[in-house]
């Protein structure tokens with residue numbers, strides 16, 4: 027494989043077109059040094075493919091951008107919770123943000139030691155989940171209501187285990203993102219208004235088995251205007267100063283996740299983007315001695331994954347064209363649920379001709395689409411497409427709707443690839459049922 031002049035990066039360092047020999051232009055889509063046609067032939071489609079190099083590069087870019095302050099990257103497990111991805115994060119030195127006992131169990135399954143870098147977020151933690159988290163010795167509970175605080179105190183007292191707590195505040199800042207994934211306005215269910223947070227800290231400080239340790243905030247996801255982070259952290263910084271004056275020992279600020287990625291058009295340099303994000307987060311914290319926690323999900327794994335799908339049929343209804351592919355909304359829900367845009371590219375570029383077409387799945391719902399009226403290179407039946415930027419909130423949002431098994435997942439590392447989750451069989455799907 028020649029990878030000098032004949033390559034064209036789509037999502038560097040993970041995905042790009044390369045030429046096998048010396049044709050006029052690069053035509054074959056690769057993940058690192060592995061041809062995606064080959065993976066689809068070996069493992070069938072639909073197939074999720076992830077790049078190790080991309081994940082490593084992004085974790086390390088976070089480390090660089092925040093090197094001026096003690097910090098821990100707590101990768102947000104909800105974005106992609108496949109065990110091998112969590113393993114990779116541990117190898118890269120990250121901690122984790124979990125929102126359920128199930129996510130915590132996944133982390134523990136990979137490494138019991140990892141618990142010491144786990145933060146537990148979420149508005150509806152159950153008693154059993156709190157007990158599991160306390161017994162495994164997690165770093166921090168992000169508390170979202172007065173009732174949750176009393177339940178945690180009761181459980182911690184019963185177990186005689188001290189729980190480190192932060193109150194997740196709702197800063198009433200707009201994240202300027204899709205309303206379903208915006209969380210930092212007072213009308214959202216998340217967090218505690220800053221004015222009420224102080225009462226919670228006072229209550230927490232009186233509990234023998236609670237240790238006030240931090241303040242946390244998360245205003246939403248897919249945020250591209252870093253000014254929103256800055257506004258939120260300015261309010262958090264004021265609160266930290268006020269709490270310290272009242273004698274609370276605030277060691278941690280958990281700035282949440284939410285940094286957006288470019289799903290469309292020209293890819294911005296991640297180094298530049300993360301530097302701007304770091305300035306927005308760190309500016310307001312200047313002068314406050316603390317340990318920063320960050321909970322990124324999408325910005326680390328989003329561009330590291332593609333979904334490979336084959337064109338089953340071409341179809342024209344009146345003048346409208348459809349590519350019916352073998353992946354569906356059960357495999358990747360984002361377009362159907364949020365109207366999200368994902369770039370779609372042919373795995374082999376052998377036609378210069380284009381067409382305007384919908385790309386749809388086989389499920390019996392009009393909402394089962396990946397693209398509408400999209401200009402795409404002409405792809406014939408049997409041709410392979412790659413849906414880009416599905417490493418975050420892709421496989422994890424999958425379901426068995428229409429009794430479709432979840433796709434297999436493959437992790438590429440250089441010239442090597444391995445199946446990290448096998449395709450779900452019909453037997454897998456029916457084994458919990460009785461006739």
Ligand code: LLP
Pocket residue numbers: 102104105123147148207244246247248282283284285321322323324325360364418419
């Ligand atoms: N921390 C907390 C408390 C969160 O709720 C979230 C995401 C994150 C961290 C990670 O945010 P990220 O860095 O990935 O933006 N399914 C939606 C996204 C839901 C995000 C939910 N919370 C989507 O596909 O766009």
